[in-house]
Amino acid sequence: MESLYVVCVGIITACGVFLCLRGRTFSIVVGLTMLSYAVNLFLFSSGRLNMTGAAVLGLAEDYADPLPQALVLTAIVIGFAMIAFVVILAMRGRADLGNDLVDGREPPDTKKLIDITRGKK
Amino acid sequence: MSIHLPILPLVIPLLGGLFMLLPPFVGAERYAARRTASLCLITLQFACSVWLICSVMTTGPMMYAVGDWQPPFGIILYADLLSAMLLCLTSLLALGITLYSFSGVDREGRYFHPLIQFQLLGIYGAFLTNDLFNMFVFFEVLLISSYALVIHGGGKQRTAANIHYVILNLIGSSLFLIALGTIYGTTGTLNIAHMSQRITELTEGQTLIAQAGGSLLLIVFGLKSAMLPLHFWLPRTYAAATAPVAALFAIMTKVGVYCIYRVYTVIFGDQAGELANMIAPWIWPLAMLSVVVGTIGVLASPSLRTLAGNLVVVSVGTLLIAFALRTPEATAAGLLYLVHSTLITAALFLIADMLGQQRGKALDRFVIARKVSQPALLGALFFITALSVAGLPPFSGFLGKLVIMQSVTLGVEKAWVWSAILISSLLTIVALSRAGTTLFWRYPPNADPDESSMVSAWQVSGVVLLLLASFAMVIFGAFAVEYTTEAANQLHDIDALLDLMKLSDGVN
Numbered sequence: 001m002e003s004l005y006v007v008c009v010g011i012i013t014a015c016g017v018f019l020c021l022r023g024r025t026f027s028i029v030v031g032l033t034m035l036s037y038a039v040n041l042f043l044f045s046s047g048r049l050n051m052t053g054a055a056v057l058g059l060a061e062d063y064a065d066p067l068p069q070a071l072v073l074t075a076i077v078i079g080f081a082m083i084a085f086v087v088i089l090a091m092r093g094r095a096d097l098g099n100d101l102v103d104g105r106e107p108p109d110t111k112k113l114i115d116i117t118r119g120k121k
Numbered sequence: 122m123s124i125h126l127p128i129l130p131l132v133i134p135l136l137g138g139l140f141m142l143l144p145p146f147v148g149a150e151r152y153a154a155r156r157t158a159s160l161c162l163i164t165l166q167f168a169c170s171v172w173l174i175c176s177v178m179t180t181g182p183m184m185y186a187v188g189d190w191q192p193p194f195g196i197i198l199y200a201d202l203l204s205a206m207l208l209c210l211t212s213l214l215a216l217g218i219t220l221y222s223f224s225g226v227d228r229e230g231r232y233f234h235p236l237i238q239f240q241l242l243g244i245y246g247a248f249l250t251n252d253l254f255n256m257f258v259f260f261e262v263l264l265i266s267s268y269a270l271v272i273h274g275g276g277k278q279r280t281a282a283n284i285h286y287v288i289l290n291l292i293g294s295s296l297f298l299i300a301l302g303t304i305y306g307t308t309g310t311l312n313i314a315h316m317s318q319r320i321t322e323l324t325e326g327q328t329l330i331a332q333a334g335g336s337l338l339l340i341v342f343g344l345k346s347a348m349l350p351l352h353f354w355l356p357r358t359y360a361a362a363t364a365p366v367a368a369l370f371a372i373m374t375k376v377g378v379y380c381i382y383r384v385y386t387v388i389f390g391d392q393a394g395e396l397a398n399m400i401a402p403w404i405w406p407l408a409m410l411s412v413v414v415g416t417i418g419v420l421a422s423p424s425l426r427t428l429a430g431n432l433v434v435v436s437v438g439t440l441l442i443a444f445a446l447r448t449p450e451a452t453a454a455g456l457l458y459l460v461h462s463t464l465i466t467a468a469l470f471l472i473a474d475m476l477g478q479q480r481g482k483a484l485d486r487f488v489i490a491r492k493v494s495q496p497a498l499l500g501a502l503f504f505i506t507a508l509s510v511a512g513l514p515p516f517s518g519f520l521g522k523l524v525i526m527q528s529v530t531l532g533v534e535k536a537w538v539w540s541a542i543l544i545s546s547l548l549t550i551v552a553l554s555r556a557g558t559t560l561f562w563r564y565p566p567n568a569d570p571d572e573s574s575m576v577s578a579w580q581v582s583g584v585v586l587l588l589l590a591s592f593a594m595v596i597f598g599a600f601a602v603e604y605t606t607e608a609a610n611q612l613h614d615i616d617a618l619l620d621l622m623k624l625s626d627g628v629n
Contacts, residue, residue, distance in 0.1 A: 043299075043302040068302075082294070085268060086287055097281060104281040
């Protein structure tokens with residue numbers, strides 16, 4: 001179970017990092033979302049993965065660590081708010097700058113690679 | 122009442138900011154009510170922080186268990202001389218920029234004053250907390266308000282700068298959580314004091330993981346404090362933000378520096394066994410590079426605000442040098458310099474804005490433009506600030522840099538630190554005198570100054586308040602040095618911290 005968990009977290013993080021390195025805000029928003037999922041899973045595992053740990057005191061010998069669950073909850077709430085903010089900001093950027101590129105303009109060397117009339121037709 | 126003192130600086134901006142969103146204050150035409158409320162709240166916070174300083178000075182550091190959950194389980198607020206001093210500095214800075222914003226900047230958006238309150242809440246919280254996860258939460262509080270404050274007033278440039286700022290900081294927050302998870306996974310605690318104890322009891326494998334977590338944490342704090350090579354966002358964001366916001370952000374990089382001081386002194390400090398001072402070899406070159414690259418940036422800046430932004434990078438580098446020396450004396454010197462550099466760079470951002478207001482379309486760029494209409498007033502303010510930044514006596518910069526250089530003892534370190542600080546100061550003087558010459562003396566011969574662009578009394582009072590505070594640092598220099606020395610000793614005295622938290626007897 002642990003190796004599966006590790007591989008999943010790793011893949012999600014890798015995808016998140018890859019998407020964050022893209023030049024357009026949409027892929028970055030998706031990348032940040034994936035990154036925050038990966039982070040939440042990672043935080044959850046910091047209390048050790050345990051199939052039999054009891055959540056309520058007095059029911060079993062060993063207990064699940066309750067703290068990571070509280071941390072993950074907090075992190076989810078904060079992450080959600082931040083993603084909401086960045087979505088609105090990306091839309092504002094699209095309106096203000098006229099495109100959805102992070103730098104607000106086409107990078108000069110990729111002009112030939114990207115069809116700049118896309119979306120304007 | 123006084124046992125609840127450490128939480129007061131958090132409660133006041135939290136409730137105050139929320140109340141400012143309610144009917145008596147909301148709406149574009151009620152700005153006068155918001156201004157009064159904001160001024161009252163910040164004065165109250167300042168009074169609170171002074172009270173906190175007094176009570177910490179008489180009775181020693183204070184601990185506040187939120188909800189009375191005792192350490193190591195609950196969230197602990199910890200007020201020592203260092204955090205009390207930074208609270209006082211933040212509220213003073215906030216007072217200055219709020220006065221400045223009354224000239225009309227605050228009316229460009231309706232939520233300026235509430236956002237400032239939430240921003241202050243985050244900053245105070247980050248300074249007060251003794252719980253690493255709580256620190257993350259307060260970081261997010263201060264960040265989300267800063268995201269909104271950067272685009273205050275709107276405009277293309279601000280949106281573009283803010284997109285970079287937000288994305289970078291969101292990635293930083295993810296890294297912070299990963300680092301937290303790693304450190305929690307090995308030490309099993311989030312209380313900073315308790316961690317300093319647990320970090321010595323780790324097995325070999327765990328030590329390695331904790332080291333990875335600690336290094337990740339350095340990246341996060343480095344990003345917040347604009348340490349090289351994570352500083353690229355800073356000059357652009359600070360130059361794009363409205364002047365009072367940029368001035369308030371002068372303290373934000375210091376939050377990162379403070380966290381480096383706190384975390385790497387208490388958790389990964391001298392007592393941490395194998396992990397003792399694990400980041401010191403990294404901090405040395407990074408601090409030096411920050412100074413060098415920041416100074417080059419200062420020389421190359423096309424406008425006064427970008428120049429001030431680069432000066433922030435230089436000051437962070439200098440503070441990290443003081444950290445890298447790893448002695449209480451150097452820490453004390455760093456703390457003194459921290460206060461000075463925050464006040465002065467904030468003042469410089471405000472002065473750049475006032476100059477921009479009078480120079481027509483050229484704003485604060487170093488080009489030939491319309492003559493400044495109040496050259497005597499603005500010139501005097503700029504002159505004092507510039508001398509102080511460069512570190513010439515009798516201003517606060519001189520004191521700050523002098524104590525840092527005095528605190529270096531080893532010969533090799535002396536050569537590096539002295540040459541870095543002195544050469545950077547010299548180049549700063551060159552850059553600032555060039556800037557001042559262009560801004561005040563170079564204008565087309567027949568162009569009249571724009572008499573309608575007089576700076577308001579609010580603007581001047583804001584800047585004068587910040588400058589007076591930095592003068593006070595020099596006038597009460599002996600007290601300031603004594604105070605920071607005591608604060609540094611408290612920071613380095615981990616046994617006293619553990620005693621206060623009742624963790625020292627080896628239970629748990």
